[in-house]
Amino acid sequence: MRLLEVRRHSLVRDHVHLSQAGVDLARRVGARMGPFDRVVTSHVTRTLETAIAMGFAVDAQLVVLGEIGPEVWAEVGHHERWRWDKPFAAFARLVRQGGATASLGHAQVEAWRGIVRELPEGGRALVISHGRVIEAGAVTCFPDAHHAAWGAPFDKCEGLRLAYHGDSWAAPELLRVAGP
Numbered sequence: 001m002r003l004l005e006v007r008r009h010s011l012v013r014d015h016v017h018l019s020q021a022g023v024d025l026a027r028r029v030g031a032r033m034g035p036f037d038r039v040v041t042s043h044v045t046r047t048l049e050t051a052i053a054m055g056f057a058v059d060a061q062l063v064v065l066g067e068i069g070p071e072v073w074a075e076v077g078h079h080e081r082w083r084w085d086k087p088f089a090a091f092a093r094l095v096r097q098g099g100a101t102a103s104l105g106h107a108q109v110e111a112w113r114g115i116v117r118e119l120p121e122g123g124r125a126l127v128i129s130h131g132r133v134i135e136a137g138a139v140t141c142f143p144d145a146h147h148a149a150w151g152a153p154f155d156k157c158e159g160l161r162l163a164y165h166g167d168s169w170a171a172p173e174l175l176r177v178a179g180p
Contacts, residue, residue, distance in 0.1 A: 003124040004116045005033070006138075007159035007175065008131050009050040018049045022156070029157040029177055030054025037123040040115055042066025047128040050157070056126060064111045065129045071100030076132055081153045088147035092139040101136050108137025116164045134159055141169050150174060 007029075011022030018026065030053065039056045041047035042065035051058050075094055084090045094101035108129075115125050134154050139147055141162065154160075157177050163170035 001122065001170075002116045002119045002164045004112055004127065004162045004164060005036075005124070005159065005175070006112065006127045006129060006134055006162070007050075007157055008134055008154045009044075009046045009128055010053065010156050012046050016045050018046055018053060022046075022050070023053045025157055025177070026050045026053035027055070030056065033126070035124070036126040037119055038115065038125040039128075040065065040125065041128040042130060042133075044130070047130070051126065051128045054126075054128075062111055064107050065127060065133065067107075068104065068130070068132060069100060072104050072132065072136075075099055075101045081132065081135070084153075086148040087153045088135060088139055088150040091135045092143065092145075092147045095136065095140050095143070102140070104133065105136035105140030108133060109140050112137060112141075112162070113164075116162075129159075138172060142172060145171070151176075 010026040011019050013019035033054060034056065036056060038059050039051050040060045040062055041051050041058050043061045043063045044066040047066065048058055081087045095105045115127060119125055131154055138160055159175050161173040161175055
């Protein structure tokens with residue numbers, strides 16, 4: 001078995017760099033994580049800074065982990081997902097429709113699978129990515145899950161932990177961050 005932890009980046013001050021509150025949050029969350037055999041972020045600076053603030057050196061940056069095309073923005077919007085009644089169920093519907101969000105989700109699953117396959121048996125990897133990207137990947141990994149019960153979209157430093165057995169994912173553990 002191999003483990004993959006996928007987390008959203010921390011709080012930013014200017015859409016590029018973490019704020020001091022973001023560094024503090026990432027440090028607090030990172031203190032309860034790890035160790036990891038491999039750490040991968042998107043190509044966007046705030047994901048790299050989140051991993052470092054969490055206390056982990058970054059092994060690689062992948063564009064696919066942070067690439068949200070205009071077609072996805074058209075389907076999910078920017079902050080609209082925070083107002084959706086059952087956001088993961090909404091993401092799952094979009095993935096089933098086969099449009100841009102489905103392509104995004106499938107790209108995440110393939111990237112995550114590639115990362116986890118590079119791990120030794122019993123290994124662990126951390127991915128730092130983005131909102132919308134992680135939700136699309138999560139529902140794509142588990143198309144038959146009870147998505148309505150998954151709650152709110154992932155907030156800063158939240159995400160999921162996935163166990164990988166053979167060539168399949170085990171049920172996700174949703175990782176929430178409590179408090180300020």
